[in-house]
Amino acid sequence: MKKNFLSIVTLVLVSCFGVHGETVRILSANDMHSAIEKMPQLAAIVDSLRAIDPFMLIMSAGDNRTGNPYNDLYEPVSYPMVSMMNLIGFDASALGNHEYDSNVAGLAKVISLSNFPYLAANISCPPETGIQVRPYKVFDVKGIKVGVLGITQIGENGLPDTHPDNVKGLAFQRPEEVIPQYKWLTEQCDVNVLLTHVGFEVDVELAKQYPYYDLIVSSHTHTQLEGGEIHNGVLITQNGYQLPRVTLTTLEVENGKVVSKKAENIFLNNSNRHSDAAEALLKHFKNSPEMERVVGQMLSDIKGYDALGVMMCDAWLEECNCDIAFENYGGVRYDFFPAGPITVKDILNLDPFMNNPVVMTLTGKELSDMLIACFKADRNRFPVTSGCTAVVTYSDTNKSSIKKLELFDKDGKKLNMKKKYRVVTNNYVASIADSPREDQGVRGDVTTSDLIIHWLEKKGAVDYQGRSSFTEKW
Amino acid sequence: MTVIVNNSKIRIFSGAKVGDVVLRWAVRNRLDISEVSSLQVTDKWGHILDNAAPLRDQQIIKIINR
Numbered sequence: 001m002k003k004n005f006l007s008i009v010t011l012v013l014v015s016c017f018g019v020h021g022e023t024v025r026i027l028s029a030n031d032m033h034s035a036i037e038k039m040p041q042l043a044a045i046v047d048s049l050r051a052i053d054p055f056m057l058i059m060s061a062g063d064n065r066t067g068n069p070y071n072d073l074y075e076p077v078s079y080p081m082v083s084m085m086n087l088i089g090f091d092a093s094a095l096g097n098h099e100y101d102s103n104v105a106g107l108a109k110v111i112s113l114s115n116f117p118y119l120a121a122n123i124s125c126p127p128e129t130g131i132q133v134r135p136y137k138v139f140d141v142k143g144i145k146v147g148v149l150g151i152t153q154i155g156e157n158g159l160p161d162t163h164p165d166n167v168k169g170l171a172f173q174r175p176e177e178v179i180p181q182y183k184w185l186t187e188q189c190d191v192n193v194l195l196t197h198v199g200f201e202v203d204v205e206l207a208k209q210y211p212y213y214d215l216i217v218s219s220h221t222h223t224q225l226e227g228g229e230i231h232n233g234v235l236i237t238q239n240g241y242q243l244p245r246v247t248l249t250t251l252e253v254e255n256g257k258v259v260s261k262k263a264e265n266i267f268l269n270n271s272n273r274h275s276d277a278a279e280a281l282l283k284h285f286k287n288s289p290e291m292e293r294v295v296g297q298m299l300s301d302i303k304g305y306d307a308l309g310v311m312m313c314d315a316w317l318e319e320c321n322c323d324i325a326f327e328n329y330g331g332v333r334y335d336f337f338p339a340g341p342i343t344v345k346d347i348l349n350l351d352p353f354m355n356n357p358v359v360m361t362l363t364g365k366e367l368s369d370m371l372i373a374c375f376k377a378d379r380n381r382f383p384v385t386s387g388c389t390a391v392v393t394y395s396d397t398n399k400s401s402i403k404k405l406e407l408f409d410k411d412g413k414k415l416n417m418k419k420k421y422r423v424v425t426n427n428y429v430a431s432i433a434d435s436p437r438e439d440q441g442v443r444g445d446v447t448t449s450d451l452i453i454h455w456l457e458k459k460g461a462v463d464y465q466g467r468s469s470f471t472e473k474w
Numbered sequence: 475m476t477v478i479v480n481n482s483k484i485r486i487f488s489g490a491k492v493g494d495v496v497l498r499w500a501v502r503n504r505l506d507i508s509e510v511s512s513l514q515v516t517d518k519w520g521h522i523l524d525n526a527a528p529l530r531d532q533q534i535i536k537i538i539n540r
Contacts, residue, residue, distance in 0.1 A: 033526070067526070161489070161528060199528075200517065222492075222527035223517060241524045358487050377501050430487050431497035432507065440475075443489030 021254035024141050024191050025049070025056040027266075028247045030219035030238055032060060032081065033067030033098070038243040039084035040282055041268045043275030045246070046088050055141045058089060059148070061219030062096025062197035065110075067242060069348055069449075073290050077102045078110050080285040086115040087278055092137055095120045095152040096197040096219060097160035100167050101445060104129045119150025119195055122178045124171040131170070135178075136185055144253050147189030149182050151175045151196040151206075153220050163445045175202070179210055186212050190256045193217060200225075200238055207234035214258045215249060228263030237263045244269060291345040296456030299463035302337040305329060306468040309384030312351060313469070315455035316424050316448060317386045320359050323421040324367065324388050328374055328429050329381035331355075342456060351449040358430035360441030364407065364417035369435035372402050374425075377432035382470055388415055390470035397474050475531040492535065493525030499537055514540050 027049060029042070049056055064085065065071060065078040074080055085093070095118050100107055108130035111118055121135035139146040154172045155161050175198060186192040192213045196203055199221040207216060211232050218238035228237040228249065237247040245265040252260040302308055309332040317325035334350050362370065371390070374383045380399045382392050393404040407415035415421075425433075426448050430441060456462065475488050477495050484498055492515050500510050515523045518534040529535070 156531070199530075200519075200521065201533075220528065221517070222524045224522040224524075240522075241526050356489075360487070377507065427487070427490070427494050428497065431490070431494040432501050434498055434501045440485055441487040443487050443491075443494075 024251040030061035034071035035242040040274040040278035043278035044273040060093040062094035066098035090116045097153045100162040103166045120152040122173040145189040146191040148193045207231040294341040296342045297461040300465040305332040307464040313386030315452040319451040320424040322424040325386040328378040355426040357444040358441045364415045366437040373433040373435035385469040394474040478534045492527040
C-alpha cells in the first residue's frame with residue numbers, strides 16, 4: 001500500500017485518539033547495507049512518528065553494513081551506520097550475514113558501540129569472542145509485553161553467507177532447531193515478533209510452522225513487499241534494499257492478544273525532510289580521513305587504460321593466489337594516473353563498481369573461450385590480463401570479431417590448452433562472458449577495490465608505465 | 475549453482491546475486507548490456523527483487539522486460 005508520509009502521520013494520530021485496548025507500532029528496516037545517506041531522512045520520519053507515539057519500536061532485520069565504502073572502510077568499521085542507528089534510537093537489530101564481514105573481532109566492536117541489542121537465538125558465541133548477542137528481548141509498550149526473537153541467516157554449509165574465516169569460533173543452529181525452544185516466551189508475551197535475517201521464502205515456511213507469531217520482520221532477500229503479507233495468519237514484512245522505504249506495522253492488542261494488524265510502506269525517496277543532527281553526522285563521516293589515506297606510490301605517470309588495467313589484474317592475481325587474472329576493458333575507469341601518492345579514494349574511483357572477485361579453475365581452452373566471450377559482450381574490446389599475454393588477430397580493422405587468439409604464459413611459452421589454471425576475474429565479467437566451462441567459480445566476499453588497496457599497501461611503490469598485456473593485429 | 479530463470483536453467487558461479495544472473499540471461503538472449511536496466515526481476519510470488527539480492531541454488535526467478 002503506497003501512502004505518503006503525511007497521510008501515515010494522520011492515520012497514526014487518528015488511531016492514537018480512538019483506541020480500544022492498546023496499539024503497538026513497529027517501524028522496521030531491513031538490508032540497509034550502509035545507506036548512510038538515507039539516515040537523515042529516516043531520522044526525520046522517526047522523530048515525527050515518535051512525537052505522536054513515543055512508545056513506537058524501531059527494528060532492523062540485519063545487514064546494516066556492507067555496500068558503501070564510507071561506512072565499510074571506516075575505522076572502527078561500520079561506525080557511521082552504528083552512530084546513525086544510535087542517534088535514531090533503534091531498539092534492536094537482527095544479525096544479518098554481512099554483519100560478520102569484518103570477522104569476529106570486528107563484529108564484537110560493532111556490537112560494543114551499539115546502544116541497542118543484537119538478537120539471534122541460533123548463534124552461540126563463546127566468551128573469548130567478546131560478542132554479546134541475546135536470543136530475544138521483551139519490550140514493555142504501554143504495559144503490553146512485546147517479545148522479539150532474533151534469527152540469523154545460515155546457508156547450506158551451516159554458516160552465514162560470509163567467508164568462513166569471518167565466523168571462526170561461532171556456532172550456528174538452523175532456525176527450526178531453536179524456535180520451538182522459545183514457545184514458552186510466546187506464551188508469556190502479548191505480541192510475538194520474529195526478527196529474522198533468513199529470506200522471504202524461509203520466512204513463509206516459518207509462518208507455516210510457527211503460526212503463534214504475530215509478525216515476522218523479514219530480511220536478506222531484498223524482497224519488495226507492498227506493506228506486508230499474511231501467510232498462515234502471520235504478517236510478514238520486508239522492504240527492499242538500502243532504504244527505499246521502511247515499514248510501519250500497527251498491531252491492535254486487546255486482552256493480551258493481537259486482534260488486528262497491518263503494515264504500510266513509508267517512502268524515504270519522497271521525503272524532503274532531514275534531521276539536522278543526522279545530517280551533521282553524515283557530513284562528518286563523508287569527510288572521512290580514511291578516503292585520503294595514502295596506500296602506495298606511483299613511481300611514474302601512467303597513460304592509457306592498458307597499464308592501469310594490468311596493475312589491477314596483478315593485484316587481483318596476487319591477492320587471490322591465482323595463475324591468471326583478467327578484466328573487461330570497460331572496467332578500467334582511468335586512462336591517466338600521475339606519479340605520486342595513491343589514496344583509498346583513487347582506488348575507489350579506479351574500480352568503483354563494488355564488484356567482487358570470482359575465482360575459477362579453467363583449462364587453457366576454457367580461458368581462451370572466456371576471453372573471446374568477454375570481448376564480444378564488452379563491445380568488442382579485448383580484456384586486460386595478468387599472468388598471461390595475448391596476441392589478438394581480428395577479422396578486420398573494425399575489430400568485428402577475433403579471427404585468432406594466441407595466449408602466452410609469463411615465460412613467453414604458449415599457454416597449454418589442456419592444463420588447468422586458477423583464474424580470477426570480477427563478477428561482472430564472470431556473468432557476461434557466457435562461454436562453456438566446467439567450473440563456474442565462487443564469488444568472493446571482499447570487493448575487487450579492497451584487493452587493490454591491500455596489495456598496494458604491501459607493495460608500497462609500483463611502476464606500470466608503458467605496460468600492456470596484449471598485442472592487436474588484423 | 476543453478477538458478478531457474480523464466481523456466482530455463484542458468485548455471486552460474488556460487489554466490490551470484492540477482493544482477494549477475496540478469497547479465498548472464500541478457501547476454502544469452504542477445505540483449506545489449508545497456509538494456510539490462512529495463513529488466514525487472516521478481517521472485518516466484520511476483521515480488522520485485524533488486525540486483526543486489528542474494529540467490530540460492532535452484533531458486534526460481536522471473537525476468538521481464540518492462
